[in-house]
Amino acid sequence: MADLGAQAHILSIYLIPLVLAITMHEAAHALVADKLGDPTARQLGRVSLNPIVHVDPVGTFVLPGILLLSGSPFLFGWAKPVPVRFGYLHHPRRDMALVALAGPGINIVLAIAAAIARHGAVNVDGALGEWITGNLDAFVNVNVVLAVFNMLPLLPMDGGRVLNAILPPKLAWQHAKTERYGLLILLGLLFLGPLLGSIWGMRINLIDPILRPPVEFVFRWVYILTGWGDPLG
Numbered sequence: 001m002a003d004l005g006a007q008a009h010i011l012s013i014y015l016i017p018l019v020l021a022i023t024m025h026e027a028a029h030a031l032v033a034d035k036l037g038d039p040t041a042r043q044l045g046r047v048s049l050n051p052i053v054h055v056d057p058v059g060t061f062v063l064p065g066i067l068l069l070s071g072s073p074f075l076f077g078w079a080k081p082v083p084v085r086f087g088y089l090h091h092p093r094r095d096m097a098l099v100a101l102a103g104p105g106i107n108i109v110l111a112i113a114a115a116i117a118r119h120g121a122v123n124v125d126g127a128l129g130e131w132i133t134g135n136l137d138a139f140v141n142v143n144v145v146l147a148v149f150n151m152l153p154l155l156p157m158d159g160g161r162v163l164n165a166i167l168p169p170k171l172a173w174q175h176a177k178t179e180r181y182g183l184l185i186l187l188g189l190l191f192l193g194p195l196l197g198s199i200w201g202m203r204i205n206l207i208d209p210i211l212r213p214p215v216e217f218v219f220r221w222v223y224i225l226t227g228w229g230d231p232l233g
């Protein structure tokens with residue numbers, strides 16, 4: 001029962017930050033796409049802060065829940081992708097990169113805002129104060145990791161979109177062909193290590209050495225800008 005209580009407490013702290021971070025991430029993609037000439041997302045109701053139109057049951061709830069309750073060092077997920085029609089954009093390659101950057105960009109802004117708000121939350125006493133500060137800490141953590149995770153240079157991740165936009169056309173065409181394998185590679189990084197580790201009796205985490213350095217770098221700058229927490233803690 002104690003374990004269940006602890007898990008419920010952790011979920012109560014991370015659920016709201018995770019849903020808000022993913023919702024704002026996708027809404028930012030949709031808004032920037034609309035401003036740059038593609039009305040598709042707006043017509044589908046995706047320029048919205050309503051989580052219901054963005055969340056994906058597996059990516060928003062199941063995967064983060066598994067990672068959280070399994071003690072994963074990183075918590076991340078995804079929502080339903082925002083549809084972008086390349087040909088509608090005013091300057092297709094440049095604008096596709098801007099649309100891709102909008103999601104991680106808003107996550108960094110949200111992390112900084114939550115870190116600033118954290119300073120005021122310490123004045124709230126008791127269990128409510130602990131819950132609020134816990135949520136704000138989780139909001140910083142989730143947004144930083146979500147931003148870095150989405151900037152992995154794999155298609156269909158945002159980082160893959162940006163890389164594709166800046167590559168020379170011939171290389172961009174070859175890179176675009178890798179999109180069919182991107183999610184398989186990502187799932188392999190997430191789950192192959194733990195699977196092999198359970199077979200061999202070892203702890204293997206393939207995603208940690210990839211994500212940790214850039215995550216720590218971003219945390220350090222959030223700390224420098226806001227004075228929030230321990231930059232590596």
